[in-house]
Amino acid sequence: MFENLTDKLERSFKILKGEGRITEINVAETLKEIRRALIDADVNYKVAKTFTDEVKQKALGQDVLKAVKPGQMMTKIVRDELAELMGGTATDIRLEGTPxxxxxxxxxxxxxxxxxxxxxxxxxxxxxxxxxxxxxxxxxxxxxxxxxxxxxxxxxxxxxxxxxxxxxxxxxxxxxxxxxxxxxxxxxxxxxxxxxxxxxxxxxxxxxxxxxxxxxxxxxxxxxxxxxxxxxxxxxxxxxxxxxxxxxxxxxxxxxxxxxxxxxxxxxxxxxxxxxxxxxxxxxxPERMADRILGMGDVVSLVERAQEQFDEEEARKLKKKLVKNQFNFNDFISQIQQIKKMGNLKDLASMLPGMGKMLKNVDIPDDVFKQTEAIISSMTPAEREHPEIINARRRERIAKGSGTTMADVNRLMKQFDDTRKMMKAVAGGGMKMPKMPGGMMRR
CATH class of the missing domain: 3.40.50.300 (P-loop containing nucleotide triphosphate hydrolases)
Structure with a gap:
């Protein structure tokens, strides 16, 4: 959502790039582009005009710290005004009466x-x-x-x-x-x-x-x-x-x-x-939506969705398995199921700062995990529990059973092995989380 508006606002802020300070001349040009971007996004003209007038009033005469560039200051002002325009803070639903x-x-x-x-x-x-x-x-x-x-x-x-x-x-x-x-x-x-x-x-x-x-x-x-x-x-x-x-x-x-x-x-x-x-x-x-419109992501909402799906006790058990290098395909498929419950993958990824722009022309279909789930479903209980026993003959059987190729199975096995090593390192402390299983995005 908002991809076109995000791109146009980003371009409007570039007008201030290289400027030493915000002036009436350069802010006028920037606001002209912002107003045009809002109207192109089907924002009511009067709303767009009032909005840019408010931004102008706050931007002119703004003391820009040496550590903050004019473009960054303008982004901050626009972000705050956008949030205010959309309501400022979330409004809860009233549940009064019996019923x-x-x-x-x-x-x-x-x-x-x-x-x-x-x-x-x-x-x-x-x-x-x-x-x-x-x-x-x-x-x-x-x-x-x-x-x-x-x-x-x-x-x-x-x-x-x-x-x-x-x-x-x-x-x-x-x-x-x-x-x-x-x-x-x-x-x-x-x-x-x-x-x-x-x-x-x-x-x-x-x-x-x-x-x-x-x-x-x-x-x-x-x-x-x-x-x-x-x-x-x-x-x-x-x-x-x-x-x-x-x-x-x-x-x-x-x-x-x-x-x-x-x-x-x-x-x-x-x-x-x-x-x-x-x-x-x-x-x-409103404030989170303003962040998303300006390409800043929405990490708070992403964390909230994750907390709704991931059980703390299960997380502790998983960490113990990771430290002992006992993470298996049953755990792997369980993590996939929890991620799927969080919502559309492209929408989730766009909540990370900068990812919305990167994923603009990338297709992440709803059935992105379909092949992975098919391959794991074709494994025996023993193979899912003990991935190390999956040799070449077993891989060939798994490929036939899942309607995939040996190359697909080999690719998943390598991704799983890399993921297990990385997750063990994370559980032990000190490393960044690995990327999600590959093959999820295609142009």
Whole structure:
């Protein structure tokens, strides 16, 4: 995400390269390029203009330390202003009431139903809540079935009323059912339309008045750019929602909606969503997003994702095995499974400073580990436990069983051996972590 904007901002900062100080002349040229970059990224023109005016005010007269170059100082100012523009700090979701009711609104196709499932999964797994999903979309074909499927995937009950075409009644009855069953959070998925219309607004307003939600979230497709911002404004005027959710952010390389939406509707961006997996939902952190836009990575989010997947006790056991050089293919495949749970690999790699630019034209497919997993699956339990017994005849059998070649098996064996040696050195202290198993990236 944001690849084009990141590149253009980086080029704009180069105008100050070699300059001894920030002046009105060189800052004006830099800000002209920054404003152009923001508008090209589909940022609202007024927002872009106000933003660059704020940056100019802070940059002019700024005392630049000898150790800090003007370009670096400008980057810092732009980073801080971007974070402020997008909200400054993360805004948590309110879960008040018994049960707490969360109302989901938005246009058809924005990803409301998928987001409802993702939010239920997040509240259940990370906040320990007992969640009930209410299927209030009575118009879109298969909407109820979709929510049931998602609920089944994450182990969350879905309340439905087959044949009832009154979404207000369904929402009210769903909340009564939640109280009877001791659910403490109710997420009400509502119908969308292909465009903002009066009937839709009246219906969603009636649902809100009836259920009195502690949180009303407006879901919008990031790929629609400025249309997303305009739609959010129209909804907010009628619905007065509490926060915005941007979906399909992985398909938006411009990022204008994420940058503009807070300024236009004066409501916080609370979640960003990408992909179809139920764990592909993140709390929106403006300062971290500003870092990513400027190519600085997002190491904090990367560490948080890793902590969610890696068990401390298992990590201690693994370290003992590494020190004794007992790391085997069972451990290897276990590490791969944990990494896969963390999310899209390219997205993860881009969280490291500088990696986003390096990976811009590199394809890291979702099935990147498929061949490695096939080869390891073709090994016997003894071979996975004791890799040293895998001789040439065994490698030939493994290659046939996995549908790969001897060269593929040999390559994996060498990578595994190199990884084991490096990880042993790391566990013993003093060395950097090795690269991930090779063959993951292809142009």
């Amino acid at each position: 707490a009711v969360i109302l989901i609104a938005g246009l058809q196709g924005s990803g409301k139903t998928t987001f409802s499932g993702k939010l239920a999964s997040l509240l259940k797994s990370k906040k320990g809540r007992q969640v009930l999903l209410v299927a209030g979309d009575v118009y879109r074909p298969a909407a109820i079935d979709q929510l049931k499927v998602l609920g089944g995937q994450i182990g969350v009950e879905v309340y439905t009323e087959e044949g009832n075409r009154n979404p207000v009644e369904i929402a009210e009855n769903g909340i009564k059912y939640a109280r009877q069953k001791n659910y403490n959070v109710v997420i009400v998925d509502t119908a969308g339309r292909l465009a903002v219309d009066e009937a839709m607004m009246q219906e969603i307003t009636a649902i809100k008045a009836a259920v009195k939600p502690s949180e009303t979230l407006f879901v919008v497709d990031a790929m629609t750019g400025q249309d997303a911002v305009n739609t959010a404004r129209e909804f907010n005027e009628r619905l007065d929602f509490d926060g915005v959710v941007l979906t399909k952010l992985d398909g938006d390389t411009r990022g204008g909606a994420a940058i503009s939406i807070r300024s236009v509707v004066n409501k916080p961006l609370k979640f960003i969503s990408s992909g179809e997996k139920m764990d592909a939902l993140q709390v929106f952190h």
